[in-house]
Amino acid sequence: MGTTDDTQALADRLLRHAGAALEIYTVYLGERLGLYRALAEQGPATSAELAERTGTAERYVREWLEHQAASGLLDVDDTTAEAAVRRFSLPPAFVPVLADPDDVRYQAHQGVEIARAGRRLPELVEAFRTGDAPPPLPWEPEGRAEWNRPLFLNLLAKSWLPAIPELDRRLRSDPPARLADVACGTGWAAIAIAQAYPRVTIDGYDLDEDAVAAARANAEEAGVSDRVTFSVVDAAQLKQTGYDLVTIIEALHDMSRPVEALQGVRDMLADDGTVLVVDELVEDEFTAPASDIERYHYSWSVLSCLPDAMGDAETAATGAVMRPSTLRRYATEAGFSDVRPLPILNDYLRFYLLIP
Numbered sequence: 333m334g335t336t337d338d339t340q341a342l343a344d345r346l347l348r349h350a351g352a353a354l355e356i357y358t359v360y361l362g363e364r365l366g367l368y369r370a371l372a373e374q375g376p377a378t379s380a381e382l383a384e385r386t387g388t389a390e391r392y393v394r395e396w397l398e399h400q401a402a403s404g405l406l407d408v409d410d411t412t413a414e415a416a417v418r419r420f421s422l423p424p425a426f427v428p429v430l431a432d433p434d435d436v437r438y439q440a441h442q443g444v445e446i447a448r449a450g451r452r453l454p455e456l457v458e459a460f461r462t463g464d465a466p467p468p469l470p471w472e473p474e475g476r477a478e479w480n481r482p483l484f485l486n487l488l489a490k491s492w493l494p495a496i497p498e499l500d501r502r503l504r505s506d507p508p509a510r511l512a513d514v515a516c517g518t519g520w521a522a523i524a525i526a527q528a529y530p531r532v533t534i535d536g537y538d539l540d541e542d543a544v545a546a547a548r549a550n551a552e553e554a555g556v557s558d559r560v561t562f563s564v565v566d567a568a569q570l571k572q573t574g575y576d577l578v579t580i581i582e583a584l585h586d587m588s589r590p591v592e593a594l595q596g597v598r599d600m601l602a603d604d605g606t607v608l609v610v611d612e613l614v615e616d617e618f619t620a621p622a623s624d625i626e627r628y629h630y631s632w633s634v635l636s637c638l639p640d641a642m643g644d645a646e647t648a649a650t651g652a653v654m655r656p657s658t659l660r661r662y663a664t665e666a667g668f669s670d671v672r673p674l675p676i677l678n679d680y681l682r683f684y685l686l687i688p
């Protein structure tokens with residue numbers, strides 16, 4: 333039983349979290365309006381200068397700058413100066429987190445993700461009552477793909493795949509390997525692999541038309557569109573064959589029919605082909621209270637991943653907290669002979685090889 337101290341501690345915690353949520357919304361504004369990037373690239377600024385640089389209104393920007401400095405996200409040269417002449421700067425140590433989308437520590441897109449999750453809360457209230465799915469959100473703005481992008485460009489093909497020697501060898505050898513990235517999102521995993529392994533060809537598949545359109549544009553811009561294609565297909569309907577490797581990254585738990593998808597993926601494999609599943613790093617068993625990262629994944633599960641998988645009478649309704657035992661069950665039901673957890677360390681993700 334809780335004590336009155338526990339009661340006050342909980343009240344304090346929720347108040348702190350409300351402040352944190354509001355701070356994340358101000359990060360959303362900084363990210364969307366390019367305010368952090370303008371400070372990083374063009375140096376310290378008064379509110380008028382930053383407004384001029386970013387095409388924004390000075391009074392709004394001044395309030396934002398003062399909030400950011402008061403919150404320790406920006407430095408200010410002289411707190412006692414007149415508001416109009418105070419100069420604000422982004423500390424160099426914060427640039428990777430707030431202004432460099434290529435850095436694996438970039439977190440400004442959390443603002444975009446959290447704002448996006450909040451947009452359909454009223455519909456989610458109704459969905460909890462009916463058991464249906466809330467209406468899907470449009471792809472933009474979408475922070476998750478941007479969050480994964482630097483991870484894929486910096487780690488997927490430069491660190492994670494090389495840590496699986498048999499796969500790494502196959503991706504470098506002849507005949508050139510054929511890969512499929514199922515539920516490819518905006519294509520960054522396929523692009524990163526194509527850049528690191530110049531012989532492979534990759535087909536990305538996703539059921540979201542906007543994501544596939546973005547993936548095509550991203551591949552074109554990255555200069556790999558001659559070896560990387562993207563198509564709109566439901567994973568459960570895939571009929572293509574002959575792939576040496578199929579990847580499913582941060583997506584199996586999103587699929588309403590993961591066993592059907594895995595059955596289809598198994599049929600796509602060439603002889604000796606394997607499947608790499610990357611999904612959320614969650615505890616082996618339900619734990620309460622749980623670690624911060626488990627709570628983070630559960631929050632996304634409640635707000636986004638589970639709702640997105642509802643609205644299908646046959647849904648497996650997995651949610652983001654897909655435990656290793658759940659994946660093993662899906663893989664076994666889909667006809668795979670083994671699921672091998674891989675010893676790749678990451679704060680958020682787990683890696684598995686599915687053996688046909």
Ligand SMILES: C[S@@+](CC[C@H](N)C(=O)[O-])C[C@H]1O[C@@H](n2cnc3c(N)ncnc32)[C@H](O)[C@@H]1O
Nearest residue numbers: 480515516517538539540566567581582583587
């Ligand atoms: C969290 S995103 C991950 C995207 C990408 N793999 C990445 O890591 O950036 C999940 C993706 O799964 C896709 N998806 C969900 N169910 C699917 C299905 N049945 N078939 C194909 N794609 C699906 C969604 O459209 C979304 O792009």
